Amino acid sequence: MKKITLERLLYRKYLKTSFISILFIGLFLISFYFIVNKNVVNKSKELILNNLETFVALMVNNQTKIKTEQFLEYLSSKTFPYDGKILIFDEKGKIEFVDEEIKKLLKINEQDNILKNSNYKINYYFKDIIDEKRIDKIVLENKNYLLFPKKISNSSFYLVCIVDEKNILKEINTLIEYCKNLEYVLITGILIFYLLSFFYISFNAKNFVYKINKPLSKIVAFTKVYGKKDTPLELEPCGIFEIDSLSSNFKKMLEELDNRTKKLIIEETKRAYHESLANTDALTGVYNRRYLYTFSEQYLKIVKRENKNLALLILDLDDFKKINDTFGHEIGDLVIKQLVEIAKNSIRENDLIVRFGGDEFIILLPNTQIEQAKTVALKIIDKIDEYNKDKEFNFTISVGVSSYQKGDETIDNLISRADDALYQAKKLGKNCIV
Structure with missing residues (x-):
């Protein structure tokens, strides 16, 4: 037409x-x-x-x-x-x-x-x-x-x-x-x-x-930029009752829409904030155990359906109690934060870091085989060794590695095997990967 x-x-x-x-x-x-x-x-x-x-x-x-x-x-x-x-x-x-x-x-x-x-x-x-x-x-x-x-x-x-x-x-x-x-x-x-x-x-x-x-063209032009620019709508009366009523009603509608949008943004911000508090660790800002189980439940279905690889690392600080007792809890918190920072710089953007316990962290590595996961773990250990140079206090980690296997129903199956590997790493003298 x-x-x-x-x-x-x-x-x-x-x-x-x-x-x-x-x-x-x-x-x-x-x-x-x-x-x-x-x-x-x-x-x-x-x-x-x-x-x-x-x-x-x-x-x-x-x-x-x-x-x-x-x-x-x-x-x-x-x-x-x-x-x-x-x-x-x-x-x-x-x-x-x-x-x-x-x-x-x-x-x-x-x-x-x-x-x-x-x-x-x-x-x-x-x-x-x-x-x-x-x-x-x-x-x-x-x-x-x-x-x-x-x-x-x-x-x-x-x-x-x-x-x-x-x-x-x-x-x-x-x-x-x-x-x-x-x-x-x-x-x-x-x-x-x-x-x-x-x-x-x-x-x-x-x-x-x-x-x-004239007023209709202003309304049409304003709808093109509304939401992109904070431009006020100025409509002068043209003397025609229906057009002036339309202009007035449109202006009131925009004001009401702005008010509702602001309220929605505030509510959404609050919801996202509370959700973030519920899913993240307050000290490090990484995800917590609750989010790990929520995410892994859906992601394992994809891994099973599409036959994808999935690797898991468990990182545990060696002798963390000794660090707290020797240098104090503030240094202990600083060590945890530094570990998270080093881990973030060593993994990909779509990899997932989770604080699983006090000094224990899990890293999920999608589309990654177990040998590649060990390479990532070694990279983290090397960066920690580099960080420890010329520091008043040093820390090391032990790493247990596992990967998804057919028959695994939940993330706990991977965590259990990685935990066993971590135990072996501790027995081997710590600061190593198993």
């Missing part, structure tokens, strides 16, 4: 959510604009047509107050909106008044009958007007013309106002062009707003993520 830092994750999520929100807002504004724009254009067109139709109706309704001849004369001099031209005919299609441009457009004269025009489409259109069917548009010479028909009340005349569609749509097209320009301004404004939002949100996102990630 690909790993990602919390800082990058939060930053991405924050930007993604913000930009999606802004994108939807922009799309909504653009969609809303186009819907409104389309409705405005349609409503404007509808309003213009309704106004023109109302104007024609008002013009016709005025006829009820004047005579027909005067009305026709009035209409001929009247200018209609959007350069509209009029045609008046009766219910039989006889033309009563026609504008000059309409004459050319329909190819008629004032004496003609509109219903007997050579163009059957014109006949069809005007017949529908007489039948009071709604006709809104007519196509003449590949141009669209809007028709605004109105029956003159209390007469058999029909008035039709004919307007070139381009004249009406001219203002609508101007409005459409204006709206298009407004679209470009709106889209440009949204893009600029989007870019400004990008920098603003990006800046805030970094600050927001940094605010969250």
